[in-house]
Amino acid sequence: MRKVTGDSQNSTGRAFFGRRKGKPLRDRQARNLAELLPTLAIDPGQPAPADLRAAFAAPVERVRLEIGFGGGEHLFHRVEENPKTGFIGVEPFVNSMAKLLGRVEERTPGNLRLYDDDAVDILDWLPDASIDQIDLLYPDPWPKKKHWKRRFVSQPNLERFHRVLKPGATFCFASDIDSYINWTLLHCRRHGGFEWQARGAADWLTPYDNWPGTRYEDKAKREGRGSAYLTFKRL
Known part of the structure; x- marks a missing residue:
């Protein structure tokens, strides 16, 4: 949320990042990044399992991807709410990843996996037709038209979603920026697969069921x- 963005060329969908880190981490946060994150991290350099459900420590029935989870409020809520769903959370901003790890450190959920770099790496790693839902919630809006x-949301990344x-x-998208809302509607219509x-x-004015805010x-x-x-429904 407000962290993962599209690329500056918008021809490949590769991420264009601003800051990767904010204020200095506390010792506990740094320890979680060094010790806890590796136990949950996905390595897109390794082949994905044919059945993506096998990527989770707990038995799951569905798999859901959240891109740019920010402080993890929504992701952690859904992980606890849906123990039979496997969640892959992507967040490149170090301080945000540290916040989520602080939520899970006492009871590490078996239905959660994480990635701390470009979401496109994970999208390209995933097997075809392996995801039940993608959440892109309050992404960086890049409000200036030149940006x-x-x-x-771009044609290359919508093709990856598809x-x-x-x-x-x-595919669920939430934003408070009118131009990005319209942009997403137009891009999904142009793609034709959503x-x-x-x-x-x-x-579209009512939050999703059991929305935590x-x-x-x-x-x-x-x-x-x-x-x-x-x-949007994937056609």
Whole structure:
């Protein structure tokens, strides 16, 4: 959330990163990154299992990918809420990864795997039709028009989504930035492999079921901006 972005050329979908690290880490956070993260990390340099469910320590029935999980509020909530779903969380910002690890350090969930670099690495590593849902929630909006080409939603990345999602699976996108909401709707329509599921305004103005909220959503509300919650079905 507000961390993983699209590439500056927008021709390959490779990530364009700003800061990778913010304020200095506390000793406990640094220890978690050094010791806990490797136990949960995915190595895209190794072949993916034919059945992606085998990548998790616990038995799971579905697999869900969250790209740019920020402080991990939403991801951790879903991990605890859905023990039979395997979650892959991607977040390149060191301080955000440290925050999530602080949430899981006492009881490491068997249905969670993590990656701390470019989300495209994971998308290219995943087997075809292996993912039941992709969440892209409050990504960096790159609000200036000259920077829109850096947004993560692009034709190359939508093609990646389409490849790894199962037929009928969902892509969920949330944002408080009108231009990015419209951008995503237009790009999904242009791609042709995604069907927007809204039938009325309430469908995209209402948060997802059991939505925990995020700090970015709270900030948007304080600043007078509403949010949209878009759901697309992979055709």
